[in-house]
């Protein structure tokens with residue numbers, strides 16, 4: 001067996017080198033592309049004798065994929081994926097240069113430190129180990145490094161799944177962001193216990209807009225069919241709607257697990273219960289109900305002209321199984337002179353919580369952190385797992401990071417001074433080693 005320290009060192013080195021390659025995704029086609037990062041990944045893989053494929057959906061929008069054949073071809077393959085892009089960082093807000101990957105206070109600082117170049121570093125270090133040592137995993141492993149996750153995967157995962165589904169043939173499960181990190185729970189009767197939150201579900205999204213119509217006319221004349229007023233009334237109705245609280249199965253499973261450890265029930269006070277989750281609180285708080293937030297507004301073109309149309313965009317997020325219910329509710333609240341137009345839909349994910357693979361993830365965690373629990377949870381945001389779900393591949397968020405109890409982890413995502421503990425990356429590389437060799 002090779003040296004584990006070598007694996008850990010390589011995961012840390014690759015994480016830092018990736019952060020230094022600015023892959024900011026502005027979402028409008030401007031700025032850098034993923035190509036330099038993809039070329040860096042290709043170099044790392046060629047160096048150990050692998051033959052990866054690089055695909056560009058648009059000039060520069062490169063994704064990299066490579067398959068390692070497993071011992072049992074009759075078993076479904078596992079997709080291990082990460083994204084190469086990051087959200088932009090405004091350097092003036094930061095304590096360090098966001099693309100310097102500085103190591104300070106035991107942390108690696110920089111854009112992508114948690115979202116998600118550290119996972120890509122941990123995965124690449126393991127993939128290189130597998131190649132160097134000629135390891136044959138129990139089943140096929142398909143490693144993918146996607147472009148464009150931060151803009152919904154249009155030029156990355158969505159494009160790959162649509163144009164090259166054959167690359168994922170035979171795969172049944174996947175791991176990627178956002179889950180696997182630890183929270184520290186108070187134990188009933190004293191002491192604490194770490195729980196790793198495995199993302200087994202994610203909310204879907206519906207990016208829609210309302211289009212109110214009315215009677216155009218002169219701004220000086222009476223008009224009781226004003227499109228802007230109709231839109232404003234619809235916005236008010238939708239905004240005042242109280243989306244019902246509902247604990248879907250994955251949320252219920254998390255809550256039951258937390259109650260078992262802490263002795264505290266959400267029925268004793270939901271806010272205090274959520275506070276127990278520390279750095280994972282924000283991720284969970286968004287999964288207790290559907291939501292609809294207005295994000296854009298557009299109407300009119302001149303001060304003395306009443307326009308015939310007015311539009312408002314809504315970012316809707318629905319729990320697994322709630323897509324139709326949410327859209328029906330919005331349509332009804334919008335009213336008779338307001339149409340609902342769906343611009344983009346992202347399906348929800350709800351992967352099995354009891355399976356041999358989940359047991360493997362738990363075993364890999366407990367081999368490195370023996371007293372820890374693994375609890376499922378639902379993510380309020382979306383990941384590239386949505387694209388794979390369309391191929392029937394069950395996606396999990398499993399980036400194993402053993403975190404300090406007081407780290408506000410959720411706030412680091414897309415945040416200022418994004419950073420990751422070096423020891424957490426070392427821990428994650430070891431857990432992934434155990435998982436990939438025994439999955």
Ligand SMILES: [Zn+2]
Nearest residue numbers: 115116149177
């Ligand atoms: Zn991400």
